[in-house]
Amino acid sequence: MTGSRPASPSRRAVLKAGGVLAVAALAGEARAAGYPERPIKVIVPFAPGGPTDIMARILGTHLGEALGGTIVVENRPGGGGNIGIGIAAHADADGYTLLITSSAYVVNPGLYAKIPYDPAKDFAPIAELGTSPNVILVNPKLGINSVADLVARARANPDELNYASPGLGTTPHLAGELFKISGQIQMTHVPFSGAGPAIQAILSGTTQVAFAALPPAHSHIESGALKALAITGTHRWFDLQDVPTMIELGYKDFVSDTFQGFLAPTNTPSSIVALLSAKSIAILKTPKIAEQLRNDGFEVLANGPDGMRKRIADEVPKWRDIIAKAGIKPV
Numbered sequence: 001m002t003g004s005r006p007a008s009p010s011r012r013a014v015l016k017a018g019g020v021l022a023v024a025a026l027a028g029e030a031r032a033a034g035y036p037e038r039p040i041k042v043i044v045p046f047a048p049g050g051p052t053d054i055m056a057r058i059l060g061t062h063l064g065e066a067l068g069g070t071i072v073v074e075n076r077p078g079g080g081g082n083i084g085i086g087i088a089a090h091a092d093a094d095g096y097t098l099l100i101t102s103s104a105y106v107v108n109p110g111l112y113a114k115i116p117y118d119p120a121k122d123f124a125p126i127a128e129l130g131t132s133p134n135v136i137l138v139n140p141k142l143g144i145n146s147v148a149d150l151v152a153r154a155r156a157n158p159d160e161l162n163y164a165s166p167g168l169g170t171t172p173h174l175a176g177e178l179f180k181i182s183g184q185i186q187m188t189h190v191p192f193s194g195a196g197p198a199i200q201a202i203l204s205g206t207t208q209v210a211f212a213a214l215p216p217a218h219s220h221i222e223s224g225a226l227k228a229l230a231i232t233g234t235h236r237w238f239d240l241q242d243v244p245t246m247i248e249l250g251y252k253d254f255v256s257d258t259f260q261g262f263l264a265p266t267n268t269p270s271s272i273v274a275l276l277s278a279k280s281i282a283i284l285k286t287p288k289i290a291e292q293l294r295n296d297g298f299e300v301l302a303n304g305p306d307g308m309r310k311r312i313a314d315e316v317p318k319w320r321d322i323i324a325k326a327g328i329k330p331v
Helices: 009-033 051-067 079-089 104-111 147-156 171-183 195-204 214-223 270-284 287-295 305-325
Strands: 040-044 071-075 097-101 123-138 162-165 188-191 209-213 227-231 257-265 299-303
Touching (some): 123 147, 147 171
Parallel strands (some): 040 097
Antiparallel strands (some): 097 257, 123 257
16 A cells, blocks of 8 residues: 655645645635724825815715724825825735825826835725816906906916916826916916815915816806816716817817726735725715716716726826926926
8 A cells, every 4th residue: 555645845835835825815804804893094195175085085984884884084185195195005004094096196106206105016906986077267256258268368467377276296287287388378386285275275266267176166166156167078067068178179189087096005905905896886886876976076987906907007107298298397
């Protein structure tokens, strides 16, 4: 009778590695099964009141309920989003510090000489949440009623107008700079720490013009407190049919939007990432919540990690190219 053959060193190594992987997988499943055991912090790298903050708070409320836990939104503005993104990138990868960010995540690598994160390596995508067009806004007291009026006023008075944006590197900021180039005009850029403060600046008359994402401006447009001259999407917004697109006005290929993405620090257990992804997508696809977001100015995407990963891979080089062609030097 022949006994079983002793395992060779290489075979033992394979078996040992397989055991380690199995234990790691089981540990990850166990962590997801008991998750969350304490409040989850979601970092928003902008001030309250902007589109990323609005999305985070709506999703966070429902996600906390779905998980049987609590989501705490923490605003960490500054540096065009770099401060908050950097904090999230270096947080413990345990599922208790997450990030909901905007297009600044993919713009900043081309706009700043140094950033505190690697967009391709430092985060595990959870979901591609939504997107919203940007709008060109004026204070009605300015007496400007169209993009043509704005261009004429700026050309006649080169030092008069300034425009607010949610911050350096945001897509509204870049849309403003591209508009200046396209219209051959001069306006002074006044960056804020998020869309909320930028909207307050134009409402108060601190700035005359603003480039902003639609969600924080939507209610002010409807009330008449702000006038939208144009929208930078591919089509008119469903309940703002009197606001033309920039393309309609003859600004070829002038399309600019702001997306919202959900990410976790790299090495967060895959089971937790999968759980957060599934719950988030289910929430966004709930008709009542999708309608609420649409009424607030969002186009819901509700795509999983692959959708977010593809957007990052596509848009980092795209924005590098746009920034270079616009002659904007890294800061």
